[in-house]
Amino acid sequence: MVPDMTTHGGHEPVFCTVVPPHLLDKLARSDDPAVSGPARRTLVRDSELRGRRRVTSEFRLAAAPAVRAPSDRPLRTIYDAGNRTELPGTKVRGEGDEPGRDATVNRAYAGLGATFELFLKAYGRRSIDGDGLPLDATVHYDENYGNAFWNGEQMVFGDGDGEVFLDFTLPVDVIGHELTHGVTQYTANLTYYGQPGALNESMSDVFGSLIKQYTLGQTASEADWLIGAGLLAPGVTGVALRSMKAPGTAYDDDVLGKDPQPATMEDYVRTGRDNGGVHINSGIPNHAFYLAATALGGHAWEKAGQIWYDVLTGGELSERALFRDFATLTVKAARERYGDGGDEHEAVRKAWGQVGVRTR
Amino acid sequence: MRIQVRRTGGFAGIERYAEIDTAGRPDADEWQALAERALAAGQATRPAGVPDGFGYEITVDGRTVHASDPRLPDDLRALVTRVLKEGA
């Protein structure tokens, strides 16, 4: 039996919130689009509401910090959780302090600096919020913690378990990835579920990779386009966690399984898990960016990165944007910035076509 | 007592699952007490998480509770860590 559907003021139908999430997850995976469509929209809407509550109350973003970074330099603070879980932990390095003996602390400090640098130099953005937000990061979170996340206010890095994952501060693109979640939160605020969630993830991979490329001074053809290279422990069969160049090929391991990312819409994965596959289907927009950037050549942050940044921060991208909405806006942004029928316009249009996302 | 743990999401997006049956274990009482505390600390539906944060689903004899990083109650953390380490 399908639960009652309801229509909210002319919008597409969604399921009432009384439908439990596990059932919604199941419905969202239904083969019948009449069932799966409303269920997916409900999940997106609910996560959006949760996100809004999170932003306004739980993490108190409304109360802007009194301290601001100067216009052209970051204001970084690194904390050590001492393998516990209280945040932020003990302050171990402030802005301008000399490097200490802990390599993890020094890597986090340098990674925050590299991220600040790319957004400022390439796009004129002053920190994560565009207004000099201090950059805080906690390292050595929990014991054997194989993860890193952005909690709405700061970055958090685990040491890894040493068997599958090493220290999460090792790849600079992972640091850039987490900080870009902050940029997205302050701009398009893409809902962390389904396609908007996969776009949110893709933004973090795109700018995370660009931060690495900018740091190394690489062109699009020189870059490895990997996310998390150097993070897998010796013995794990894989080169990284994701590949923008060849999604689905980053690892194939007894313990980890196989990289599940699709490169095109043909292999789009419908699932309720991982917030509706945000880390899986991000392979599609990731690959579109790679295709556009390599077609244009040169430094990827200059043209392709600028176009993606224009859309992320331009105010037209909806919180619930689907791949085709985002793709259409990038084509428009390429045309507006670089001219109708120009190389940039053509490269972006063609890239989305190659991954099977239709643009209007 | 059957304890199942499913951890989803995370930066890698790789799911992990493990379960443990306490029957016949010398430390069954300890497991049972920890499982009861964990059930009490969890939520009926999945609470809001953060980007790349882990989501947790803990099932004890058919009863399921949820939690999300970074707000994982201590008893749940202890249970999740033990099951993922010692379970199969």
Ligand SMILES: [Zn+2]
């Ligand atoms: Zn992420």
